[in-house]
Amino acid sequence: MQLLIIDALNLIRRLYAVQEQRHQTDNAALAATSVALTHAGKRLLHQFKPSHVVAVFDGAPIGFRHHLYPDYKAGRKPMPAALAHYLPQLQQDLWQLGIDALLSDTDEADDLIATLARTLSRHGKHSTIVSTDQGFCQLLNPHIQIWDHFKQGYFDAQRVQQQYGLKVTQLVDYWALTGVSGSQIKGVPGIGPKRAQALLQRWETLDRLLASPGERKEENTVIIHKDQALLARQLVKLVDDIELGFNLQDIRYHSSTSG
DSSP states (O other): OEEEEEEHHHHHHHHHHHHHHHOSSHHHHHHHHHHHHHHHHHHHHHHHOOSEEEEEOOOOSSOHHHHHOTTTTTTOOOOOHHHHHHHHHHHHHHHHTTOEEEOOSSSOHHHHHHHHHHHHHHTTOEEEEEOSOGGGGGGOBTTEEEEETTTTEEEOHHHHHHHHSSOGGGHHHHHHHHEEGGGTEEOOTTOOHHHHHHHHHHHSSHHHHHTSOOOSHHHHHHHHTHHHHHHHHHHHSOOOOOOOSSOGGGGBOOGGGGO
16 A cells, blocks of 8 residues: 655645746736646656545644644745635646545644554555655654655655754654744754754753753753743644544545546
């Protein structure tokens, strides 16, 4: 079994950004995005030959993270109104290829994707996540891979080691220390990538670091800002136990649909 999970808005917004530069009117850019999305969908289906496929959309602008931390994703550039109104057509384009849409009124797409991938992984089944969002790297394991459609390459454990100098299992704690600027998640003041990397290379996990004597300046800084670090970790860690309300048979890929 091979499940292909498309991070739909991640793909669509990047395709639209390219077409917006090329075309003078919204209608022309949207029509070109439709063509580009169909082309991308066909290419992904041909490339991965999935037994099951789903495109996951963000249907929950306000989720549990906003309640924990009201500034979550504050200031992020909103989706262009023209594109937002056009999403039903783009969902239809994917459906014509045999790719169904999944969205929730209460859960973020990232958590839906994590739930799908991890649920399969627990049963020894494979899934490929199509996204440029490196937050998904925390899910990497022998059964879960991440594909960057635009760079035509995988994020994998080796790439995580090269980029962060850490293991996949340390990424959530790393982002808890550094914060994630794109989501307005503040980490620990004064702890940037190099210091976070050094701290986790020494202590392995945030919990061990927080339990340390705090003899060094950076360690003491993290301990002083313990609550901030733990909140950041809760915000960056993907939820993987959402009740999805459907079974895998519902997203089985039938190639004849795309005829």
